[in-house]
Amino acid sequence: MKKWVDVNEGDWFYQEIMEASRIELEDGKPFVSGIPYNAFKAGAPYIYEEHIATEGQKVFSLSQKIVPTIDNPLYVFIDGVQTVYEKVEDNASGTSDVTLYGAPRAGAVVSFTSWGIPETDKFGKPTPPYTGYYPKYTLSRASNYVYDKFNRYYQEYVYVFGRYLRRAPVPDEEWSDPSIWEQVVQKYIGYDTDIYCITPTGTVYMPYNFNNVTCTIVYTTQEPWGLKQNTEQFKPTSPMVYYNNRFFPNAYITRAEAYVLINRLRKTFYSRFTDLEPPGSRLEQTIVAYEGQTVFRLNGTYPAGKEKLLVKVNGVNKEAGVDYQETDAHTVTFNTGLHEGDQVYFFYEKTVSTRFADVGVPTSMVILGTGEVIKETDWWTQDILAMEDEVIRSTGQPLISGILCSYFDANGNVVVDDMYNPLEGTSQPKLMFMPDSLLTRAEAVTFLNRFRKWALERFKY
Numbered sequence: 001m002k003k004w005v006d007v008n009e010g011d012w013f014y015q016e017i018m019e020a021s022r023i024e025l026e027d028g029k030p031f032v033s034g035i036p037y038n039a040f041k042a043g044a045p046y047i048y049e050e051h052i053a054t055e056g057q058k059v060f061s062l063s064q065k066i067v068p069t070i071d072n073p074l075y076v077f078i079d080g081v082q083t084v085y086e087k088v089e090d091n092a093s094g095t096s097d098v099t100l101y102g103a104p105r106a107g108a109v110v111s112f113t114s115w116g117i118p119e120t121d122k123f124g125k126p127t128p129p130y131t132g133y134y135p136k137y138t139l140s141r142a143s144n145y146v147y148d149k150f151n152r153y154y155q156e157y158v159y160v161f162g163r164y165l166r167r168a169p170v171p172d173e174e175w176s177d178p179s180i181w182e183q184v185v186q187k188y189i190g191y192d193t194d195i196y197c198i199t200p201t202g203t204v205y206m207p208y209n210f211n212n213v214t215c216t217i218v219y220t221t222q223e224p225w226g227l228k229q230n231t232e233q234f235k236p237t238s239p240m241v242y243y244n245n246r247f248f249p250n251a252y253i254t255r256a257e258a259y260v261l262i263n264r265l266r267k268t269f270y271s272r273f274t275d276l277e278p279p280g281s282r283l284e285q286t287i288v289a290y291e292g293q294t295v296f297r298l299n300g301t302y303p304a305g306k307e308k309l310l311v312k313v314n315g316v317n318k319e320a321g322v323d324y325q326e327t328d329a330h331t332v333t334f335n336t337g338l339h340e341g342d343q344v345y346f347f348y349e350k351t352v353s354t355r356f357a358d359v360g361v362p363t364s365m366v367i368l369g370t371g372e373v374i375k376e377t378d379w380w381t382q383d384i385l386a387m388e389d390e391v392i393r394s395t396g397q398p399l400i401s402g403i404l405c406s407y408f409d410a411n412g413n414v415v416v417d418d419m420y421n422p423l424e425g426t427s428q429p430k431l432m433f434m435p436d437s438l439l440t441r442a443e444a445v446t447f448l449n450r451f452r453k454w455a456l457e458r459f460k461y
Contacts, residue, residue: 004034004247005115013249021247025264026271032261035251036191036242037126039119043067046116046243047074048212050235055106062096066114077111078104109214115245122418123438124251134185135211135236142202144221153227157218158196160210168197175199191244204234208241256380256435258444259400262451263383266390273459281385283309283348292337301329301389302348312345313338329389350385356402356433358414359384365436366413368423373413380435392454399454401447402431 007017023031040046045064053060068074068088076085076098086099104110118126139145148154149169158165168188175184185197185205197205204217212235221228270278276299283300302309304326311318311332320326324334338344353359360381365374390399407415407425415423420437439447 004245006246007249011249017247017249025268031264034244034246035126035248036129036244037118037246038129038132038240038242039127040116041119044072044117047112047114049112050214051110053104053106053108053110056103058100058103060098060110061091061093062098062112064095065090066096068114072114072117074112074114079108118246125248129242130240132208132240132242133182133238134189134208135206135238135241137204137234137236139202139204139219140232141221141230144223145202146220146222154220155218155229156220159216160213165194165196168195170197172200204236206236208243210236211238211241252438254436255433255439256377258439258447259387260380260383263387266387269455269459279386279389281350281382283346285346287344289338289340289342289344291340294334294337296332296344298330298332298346303354304329308348310347314343353385353388355388355431357430358432358434364413365416365420366409367418368415374436376436384433390454392450393457397450399450403434403437404429405432
């Protein structure tokens with residue numbers, strides 16, 4: 001993200017947030033990203049509207065009600081040039097009228113825009129967004145639309161605000177089922193703002209932020225007499241879109257969000273400083289043995305002594321305790337030396353944590369006093385399973401720390417306060433990850449320093 005709506009140059013965190021936002025990891029995704037939202041406070045919706053002025057028109061009716069404030073101003077542009085308006089008033093339709101000081105010329109494009117104020121919860125995060133759909137438009141000559149990326153005669157361009165957008169390289173076969181077109185567009189556009197998709201039948205899908213924005217497309221059609229190049233202005237529309245232009249700097253961060261962020265950085269370090277895949281929840285590795293080799297060090301972990309590791313030599317299954325010993329979580333030792341060139345295959349997949357009682361297992365919290373039951377999220381599970389066995393070698397301290405919980409209700413739910421912090425009780429203590437609990441400043445600094453020590457030890461050679 002080049003710029004966040006809510007991160008400005010005067011903010012103390014501006015430089016750090018912008019630097020982190022511009023770091024691209026090995027998977028092509030940014031190191032930090034915003035939080036999608038599409039619910040707004042009353043009187044402060046997101047607005048972008050374009051009106052064509054008529055002769056002498058000074059009053060323009062918006063489609064929504066807005067109450068401009070210092071934190072949520074309304075901007076007005078005439079043919080792309082910002083101007084000052086006289087006043088904003090409610091009208092009989094329940095929306096707002098904007099009055100300009102002077103009437104623009106007939107035919108001028110008058111644009112109104114306001115970022116809006118998102119609806120947030122008590123943690124400063126946007127309320128869960130409603131379903132969003134990509135803005136789309138069907139070309140007027142869609143039935144004759146043709147395209148061939150290998151032929152220079154099939155020129156195609158899309159422009160918005162004078163900026164050229166690139167076309168997503170979607171194979172035609174992915175458009176075969178119209179019922180999944182939204183998923184196809186999500187795959188190729190995501191939250192990007194400089195790319196578009198177009199189906200073989202001439203339906204254009206645009207990024208979320210171009211909903212109701214005037215765009216221009218140059219495309220080719222097959223006419224009876226040959227190829228024709230068409231230029232068309234259009235406004236893609238959607239009943240509801242997502243917005244992802246805010247960082248929400250004052251929102252609290254959960255333990256899950258913090259550890260997932262660090263895991264992404266951990267994987268990047270492995271990619272940049274080693275030739276190994278980062279250890280994950282799935283261990284799958286083939287090692288070519290040298291003559292007489294008995295000890296094999298694995299790039300990952302498994303539960304030693306539980307006989308859950310699958311081992312094959314040249315495709316033949318081997319038995320723990322008979323053919324080899326599960327020495328430790330990283331090591332397998334064969335009873336007899338192998339021959340040079342033997343293919344030794346190791347496989348183990350972890351679905352449930354070996355350390356935390358709530359990772360890989362459906363878990364809920366209950367708020368003391370209100371009795372409200374909060375079902376814990378699970379989107380972070382694979383990241384925690386991948387990282388939970390990382391340790392600082394010099395001290396043996398795990399990279400990820402848990403929370404020892406001792407207060408549970410009759411249903412086994414962890415009892416927490418209204419900020420999702422676990423409370424002390426007299427139950428048998430369990431080590432929990434508590435993904436939705438918040439990090440204090442002390443916890444955040446402690447974890448970052450622990451990660452620093454782990455990274456120095458792991459990648460110093």
